[in-house]
Amino acid sequence: MEKINERRLLFSLTFDELVKFLDSHGAKKFVAKQIFEWIYHKFVFDHTQWTNVSDKVKGLLSENFDLTIPKVVWDGLSEDGTRKFLIGFRDGRTVEAVMIPARNNRKTLCLSSQVGCAIGCTFCHTGTMGLTRHLEAGEIVGQFLSVTKFLKDKVGPEERLSNIVYMGQGEPLHNFDETKKSAIIFTDEKALGLSQRRVTLSTSGLVPQIKKLEDFPPINIAISLHAAHNEIRTELMPINKAYDLDRLLSAIKEIPLKAHRYITYEYLLIDKYNDRKEDVEALSKLLPKKVSKINLIPFNEYPESSFKRPSVSRINWFRYELEKNGYTCTVRTTKGSDILAACGQLKSEMEKKINLWEIGQ
Ligand code: SF4
Incomplete structure (x- = not known):
């Protein structure tokens, strides 16, 4: 070793x-x-x-x-152009990063902020693993650098990543200082120089850290809401016991928002669970229309999951009802389903196959 x-x-x-x-x-x-x-x-x-x-x-x-960047330990290319990477660090630990292509040659990298996660959301495969450790800022930035190098070497020299979402493994605000530093490196002109609008941080709702977001570069913020009732949200996200919807929404109000910017609320749509008329009504009471965007994410089933994905007509109905109530609403399309297991599942499967110490440097 x-x-x-x-x-x-x-x-x-x-x-x-x-x-x-x-x-x-x-x-x-x-x-x-x-x-x-x-x-x-x-x-x-x-x-x-x-x-x-x-x-x-x-x-x-x-x-x-x-001065070494992390290693791409495994990569998989989906029919729709999505690429999934398992990225290995010098201690042999790994995280997932996913490159998602979009219109106008845009390429978004979904990256991880921790190895594992302490938040324990019940719908999330990573949540079942617990937290192994935080990533250093250089390991977060390193995912971007390694994937960029991979694309330039294997696809073409002009390849570039244009957007970042902190939506991979881990709760980025639990790793506040290192995530903040990585966001500075991503948006600083002298470093990667990405527009602040092209960087989005998604959080499960760590209220004390949300209150400190004014220290961050003004990137986009997405909140994993997933329910408009405390009982349901607590079942899905145990963090709701500590920071319930009232406390969360009051903290969000304090986030300094630049003109024409929104808070995005991610809402995992689960069949016959949080996709009912009363959920539309509760959401409509909870979220301020002018500064809220709702991103519906139909649940992506994985082998042991007890939740189910709603039908297409149910998803469309839910969206229609929210739009009727004045919200900007999108439905996230499933990308890379032929290579993408649920978040964290690839890592679990691969770790069984790879001797992790082989990738230590
Ligand atoms: S959904 Fe995000 S915050 Fe929740 S357990 Fe999974 S990785 Fe952690």
């Missing part, structure tokens, strides 16, 4: 942190700019190829940081 590299990942550093580090070793600010250009604009991660960076600085970086 190889010794695990314990140095901090270079990709965990924001631009200001790299400047500070270099400054403390006598190097100038423009060197940080050159390094960020190699990594985040040219996607060249091998520092020996950074021709305009001095050997002294390269030595300094490799002495103090781990």
Whole structure:
């Protein structure tokens, strides 16, 4: 078994942190700019190829940081163009990341913020695993870098990821500081420079952390609501016992929203469970129409799940009723169903097959 590299990942550093580090070793600010250009604009991660960076600085970086990006341990391509990746870190742990193609050549990466998850939502396969550990910012950013490299090497040099959603494994706000740092790196012009509108963080509703969201870059926020009644929400999401709908909605009101921006509410539609007339009525009382978008997610059944997916006519009816009540409402189409098991299921299956230490670096 190889010794695990314990140095901090270079990709965990924001631009200001790299400047500070270099400054403390006598190097100038423009060197940080050159390094960020190699990594985040040219996607060249091998520092020996950074021709305009001095050997002294390269030595300094490799002495103090781990400069390796995570490994793509497995990838699967769906008929609809969705690609699923199992990404391996230096301690042998893995997470899932999914690239979802959309119109106008857009490509969204759904990435993970933790190995496993402590929230324990009853509909979620990851929730059954418990939390193994938080990801470092550089491991969150690293998923983006590894998938970008994969696409450029295997599909074509022009390939680019355009959008990010923090909707993979883990509760991003439970890993607040590292997730925040990754969001800074994703949206900073000097780093990946994604528009704030193209980055969406989805949370199960950790109220104390929602209150601290003003510290984040102003990215889009999605709330996993899934029910408009406390009893149902508590059954689906045990976190509702600690932070019920009243507390959640009051915290959401405090999120600083830029003009023309919405809060997206994700609502998992489960057959004969939360897809009834009274659910439409409760949702319509709960959510402010002007600043709410509702994204309906028909439940994706997996082998041991006790919930069922509603029929297409039921899904359309539910959407129609919400739209009639004045909401902007979308239905998430199932992508990559031929390769995509439910969130976390691929990881479980693959971990049975892969000797995880083989991927440690
Ligand atoms: S749905 Fe998200 S927050 Fe809930 S258990 Fe799964 S990964 Fe965690």
